[in-house]
Every structure is written in structure tokens, then in C-alpha cells.
Amino acid sequence: MNGNHPPAVASRLTQRWVRAYTAHLDPARRDTRRAEISSDLWEHEADARRRGVGSVRVNAQLIRRLLAGIPADLSWRHQKGDATASFAGPAPVLAAAPPSRWVCRVRGHHYVTKRLPNKLDDGGIYCVCERCNHEKVPSGGPPAHWMSGLGP
């Protein structure tokens, strides 16, 4: 590698990390963070080229910036995941056949309800998320934080 080549390895690694920790975030927030980091990486590489910094050193700088920022990335992700956790109202009225599964969204994580025949042999559908703790889907409709049905 030499100074004329962009340190693509470190940039790609950083972008993969950003894609990973922004996955399942609110799309606007996710896209903003991804685009902003992409811009930063580009600026960093361009600045290094202007100053004649070799790509090995730039790669090292980028890796250091990536690794040192991981705790803040995770903390930010945790905060934003909580902020976007949706306890949004009940799913809209569904067409004819009621769904057999539901998506439960808590703190940015999605959980698909499961039939748990060994829990109670009643053919019921239970949610396995941390909030519901194997709560049965009520017959009158989903609890407030259940997002949507997945079809019969």
C-alpha cells in the first residue's frame, strides 16, 4: 500500500460496524449516522492524501478511531434504541383472519411471538420478549406494545 491508495480496509471495516450497530434503528436516524460516518471517512482519507500521510498510518488512525468509539457507539445505540422502542398503540384492525403471530417490539428489538405447546397445551400464542415474559396473546387484541400481525 502507498499514500495514493485509500485505506479501504479500515474504512470498509468502520462502515460495516456502523451498519451493524445502526441496524433496526429508526430509518432517519440510521441513515443520518451512516451517511455522516461515510462522509467523515472520506474526509479523513482525503485529508491524509493532501498531507501525504501513508495509507498504513491512515489505516491505523481509522482503526483506532473505530475501536475507541465502540463504547460510545453502543451507548448511543442503546439510548436511541430505547427512544424508538415502540409501545405504539395496538395494531390496526386486521382483516378477516386474525394473525397467528405478532411482532413485539421492545427497546429496539423485535420478537416474534411463538406457539409454545409445552407451556400450556391450549394452542395459544405467547410472546417471548423480555417485557411480556411469555404472556399469552389476549383474545381481545394485542397489548399496547404489540406492533403488528404476521398473517394467519
Place this chain on the structure above:
Amino acid sequence: MLIIGSMRRKPGTLVPLEVEILTIAVARAVSDRPDFHGFELAKLIAEHERSGKLLAHGTLYKALNRLAESGMLTAEWEDAAIALGDGRPRRRLYRITVRGEQAAASATISAAPKRASVGLLGLEPT
């Protein structure tokens, strides 16, 4: 304005990095280029601290995000045509707000007595 060093804080408090960002943003506000982007800010902080080390992505953008969400900075994507003309990705540009100026001034005032007492004792601030 309370300045604390740990990550857990009450709403409205600032960590030293956020104070530094606001201070730089205030200085930029009176220049001919009042806005700045993330990498530019990382370089300014590295120069200011004479460390030569650029801030980590996570640390930098988490702080910027928090300042923007609390109304101390504005954040806007630059015109796509400008970025296209320069052949680079669009920059997200930050600029200090009145609220940010007030927070920076308040933080500076609250930090001043500590600096003064340290100076009187002939000690270097830590």
C-alpha cells in the same frame, strides 16, 4: 450549567468534550465560515489539545448528536450540488445556536473559579 466528567448525567449537564465543542463552535460563529462538519471538528479539537489524535467516531458523533438534539447546535446536510461539484459525500454541517452560546458562556463561567484557584496555587490544570 453543571459540567461533569462521567457519562451518566442529568439532562442539561455537559461533559467536558461538549463544552469544548461549544467553545469551538462559538469561535467559528464569528468567522467567515460559521459552520463545521464532524471531521473538521475532530481536527480542530486535536489541534486545540495538541494531541494529534483525532476523536473516535463514536465519541464525536454521539456528542454532536446530543448537542443538536438539545438545541445547542443546528445540524443540516449541505446542498447536494456542492458535494457533487466537489466529488465527495455530503457534509453534515453544524452551527452554534443562541442556546448553545448561552450554555458555552455559562460553562466557561462555572469553570473559571476552578481555573483561577489552580492558577493561584501554581498548579497546572488537569
